Amino acid sequence: MNVVKHHERRIRKVCDFIDGHLDEALSLEELSSVGASSKFHFHRVFKSFMGISTIQYVLLARLKRASFRLAFEPEHSVTDVAFEAHFESLEGFSRAFSRNFGQTPSQFRKQPNWPSWHSKYEFNPPKIGDRVMDVKVVEFCETQVALIEHKGSPKLVYNTAAKFIDWRKSTGLSPVKTSHTYGVPYSDPADTVEDEFRFDICGVHQGNVPKNAFGVKSGVIPGGRCAVAVHKGSHDLISDTVYYLYRNWLPESGEELRDFPCFFHYVNLVHEVDECDLITHIYLPIR
Template identity: 25%
Template sequence: MRPINVNLRQEHTAVINKLIEYIDEHIEKPLELKDLSEKALVSPYHLHRVFKSITGETIHAYVNRIRLEKAASKLKHSETIDVSETSRQCGFSSVSIFSRSFRNHFGVSATEYRKMYSINSKSRKINSKNNQLQSTWLAYNKGGANDLELDITIKRMRPCYIAYIRTNGRVLEKTFEENRNHLETMGAIFDWARQHSLWNPPLTSLLSIEYQDPSVSGNKYMRVDCGLTLLKPIDSTGEVGCRLFAGGQYAVLRIFDTTMHARERVKQFWEDWLPNSGFYYTSQPVIILHQNNPSWEPSYRYFVDYAVPISPKQYPGKNLSHYREEMRTPPPRPDLPRLTQLFEEERP
């Protein structure tokens, strides 16, 4: 009987993965249980039960949390969007409902959040009722990152299909042991790719995708896809899903370091480089492109490209392409050869 239960859970996982993709793509629209159950071709009761079993949250709680985290990310990183527009873009039916939900979740109003925790604010620490902001990696190891040199280039990722296995928890945790779950999931997608003759470097690449803003979402609910780029789409089967990733413009931070120092570099990227770069974070998924297996390194060093989706800020009369070129410091290290063609460097 055990294989039947496993197969049934894999079928449920495939349904929920597709439904989560639909929710992500339509977060600004009404997402009622009845409509979602019709999309998933199951009854509302069955969908409610299966969704909770797979994700640990009810559909209502999941949708509400994703909307609030997306709203917080927009308020934090965008200088122009107001509270009313944030509410609309994140799918709330009214500003009053959004304001009440935001305060209940984060412990402060949306306006106070922007003043206190905006990436351009001098004060970036608030006391969240859910303790979410205290649990982010940005709150970890506050000192020591300012002296690091960051290897950052502005690149463009072409659209591609990705096969993935979904898990939870940020990719770069404090220690190698805390990253073991992520590494095991990466190993599972790698083994699956080899079994299906889909591993073909450098035409294919291993990557992780963090779907929520890492400076807003707590580690418990950070949704991560451990994936493999594909040359063409495949049918989703069981826990292995397939989706089209649109690509776009990214600030790519190259890291070759232990997890602790890698986190310091990522922290410096978000807190120091990004606010002064002429770009803002678009609140789309962050991509971590893996160039090695840290288990094989003597000191468990990660060799990754940490890619954050960005868009230019508006500077009247300023040549932004030249500004973009100014921010490319220092030049890429020659001892770390490029292993993948997923990202293409932009020309000024």
């Protein structure tokens, strides 16, 4: 079977599952299981093929059913349609409907703008461009680290990074000049509810981390095979390289993902060099 088609069939299976279970709570764990993918990678694999996140797809699937109710079943009130679509209030439903379709539910019920509506269901993967990246497969050795967990808004990661730098400076452990620095995002910050986003900032450190006021603790980045690509420039554009691995390299490689997130090795840091000179190695764990 064509490997790309194999991945597409997995994603189609997930979409069909969502479409058939709109009245249920759909968790990332359940959907990744349906797609036979690690929960650490599923959201990016899905988005690389569909162009939207699973959360957005679920929302649009529920709004599609709501649209049909509004257009063809006048016996259902707008409030009933809103609650069926899993909204807690009519106001929230109206905002979401208007944001996606450019019409309020009442306007759509009276005169649906079907051409605009259809355009929302023409899913397209993110554009990666015509570039070809050099991707290598390496054996990553298990690495003991000191880490600090960032939980919450991705926009506040630098606050947590500052704490980790202060810990390094005050203790002399995992010195930045001689110890590699890693970042481990447990999900895509663009598609994760802020309260659920986790990003570990790590520095190589052997042995236990002494108890400290910064919240730094011991951890391990597991060893194993990894695909590695080099990202050059701003960290704000790192997702371009990440999605190249998921959408371009992975399907063609025939490789399967391991149950650990992709992670970054920061060869240099934002306070050391100009942004255009930043170099980041992106590791995609594979079996």
